[in-house]
Structure formats: C-alpha cells, structure tokens
Amino acid sequence: MQTLTRRQILIAAAAGAAGMTPPRQGQAQEILSDLPLDQHGWSAAPSVGDSIGWEVWGATREEERQVNGQLWTVPRFTSTVRRLDGRRVRVNGYMMEWDATPRQRRFLLLAYPTTCPFHLSVGPSFCIDVRSPEGVLYDPEAMLIEGTMNLLEQDPEMLFYRMTDARRIGA
Numbered sequence: 001m002q003t004l005t006r007r008q009i010l011i012a013a014a015a016g017a018a019g020m021t022p023p024r025q026g027q028a029q030e031i032l033s034d035l036p037l038d039q040h041g042w043s044a045a046p047s048v049g050d051s052i053g054w055e056v057w058g059a060t061r062e063e064e065r066q067v068n069g070q071l072w073t074v075p076r077f078t079s080t081v082r083r084l085d086g087r088r089v090r091v092n093g094y095m096m097e098w099d100a101t102p103r104q105r106r107f108l109l110l111a112y113p114t115t116c117p118f119h120l121s122v123g124p125s126f127c128i129d130v131r132s133p134e135g136v137l138y139d140p141e142a143m144l145i146e147g148t149m150n151l152l153e154q155d156p157e158m159l160f161y162r163m164t165d166a167r168r169i170g171a
Contacts, residue, residue: 043112044058044111044112044126045092045093045094045111045112045142046092046142047092048090048092048144049090049144050090051089051090051091051092051144052084052089052090052091054091054093054111054126056078056080056081056084057081057091057111057125057126057128057161058111058122058125058126059078059080059081059125060075060076060077060078060081060124060125060160061075061076061125062074062075062076062123062124062125063075063076067154072154073124073158074153074154075124075125075151075152075153075160077151077160081151082151084149084151085149085150085151086148086149086150087148087149088146088147088148088149089146089147089148089149089163090144090145090146090169091109091128091144091145091163092142092143092144092145093109093110093111093128093142093143093145094109094110094111094112094113094114094140094141094142094143095107095108095109095110095114095136095138095139095140095143096108096109096110096114096127097138101135102137102138103134103135103136103137104130104132104135104136104137104138105131105132105133105134105135106129106130106131106132107130107132107136108127108128108129108130109127109128109130109143109145109163110126110127111126111127112126113140113142114140115140124158124159124160124161125160127159127161128145128149128159128161128162128163129152129157129159129161129162129163130145130147130162130163130166131147131162131163131164131165131166132147132165132166132167132168133165134167136166136167136168137168137171139171143168143171144168144169144170145163145166145167145168145169146166146167146168146169147163147164147165147166147167148163148164148165148166149161149162149163150162150163150164
C-alpha cells in the first residue's frame with residue numbers, strides 16, 4: 001500500500017475539487033512549478049534593490065528520497081541558488097510569526113502575504129526560516145530582510161532555506 005504525504009493528499013484533494021484528475025506520485029512538484037508567481041491576484045513580494053527575487057528561490061525543485069527507511073522530501077537546488085549558500089543576501093517577503101512575542105527571533109519569510117488562510121501554499125521553495133538575534137517586529141506588509149543564507153539539504157521540518165544573523169532593512 002502506498003503511503004501519501006500530507007502535501008500529496010492536499011494536492012490531490014485540490015485537484016479533485018477543481019474537477020481535475022488527481023496527480024500521479026511525483027507529479028506534485030510539476031504542478032507547483034507551473035504555478036505563476038501571481039496567483040489569483042496574490043503577488044509575490046517584489047524584489048527591492050539588490051534583493052534576490054522569489055523566482056530564484058522558487059526554482060528549487062522537490063524530490064522524494066528514501067533515507068534510512070524513511071521517505072524525505074529533499075531539495076534539488078539550482079546552480080544559482082547553490083552559489084548563494086553561506087553568503088549574505090537580501091530577500092523581500094512577508095512575515096509569518098513563530099510565536100506571540102512582539103519581536104520575532106525566529107519566523108518564516110514567505111513569498112506571499114499570510115492574510116488569507118485559504119490561499120494555496122506553494123511549498124518550501126517559497127519560504128525561508130529566519131533567525132534574528134535582536135528580533136524583528138511583526139509587520140503584515142512586505143519587509144526586506146538581510147542575513148546569511150544556508151541551504152538545508154535534509155531538514156526535519158521540510159524547509160529548504162535558513163537565514164541566520166538576520167535583520168530588517170529600512171524599518
């Protein structure tokens with residue numbers, strides 16, 4: 001019997017609700033990669049100045065691999081993204097708080113705003129795990145964040161990117 005991930009189940013359910021044939025195994029990333037950066041009126045946070053745009057991060061593909069008998073979703077980074085590993089970068093995006101404190105020392109930076117709970121999540125290529133020693137005040141508007149980018153090859157939280165020593169620019 002085939003074991004499906006939560007993500008595969010959600011994609012299949014969404015496809016069925018839209019009157020589409022549910023995707024075959026391994027087709028989930030193909031479907032997600034075809035989604036434009038402007039979905040149903042929701043636009044990805046635009047690049048600001050020398051920031052790295054979401055089209056660069058979103059080019060990372062997902063693969064499923066067996067590791068020690070467990071099925072993992074792992075990234076297949078582009079050569080462009082690989083060159084950014086360990087470098088200080090700037091990314092403009094929307095904050096999703098990790099906890100209820102005013103200053104977030106850890107949060108997710110997303111390509112799309114979090115104001116609609118029904119908006120389709122486009123996966124780990126469009127979010128960055130941010131760690132900030134001083135913390136960043138929550139703001140529902142897009143914010144420019146700078147930090148050291150780390151690529152995550154096999155993260156238990158299924159994240160592909162982590163930005164450390166991060167701070168908000170221009171606030």
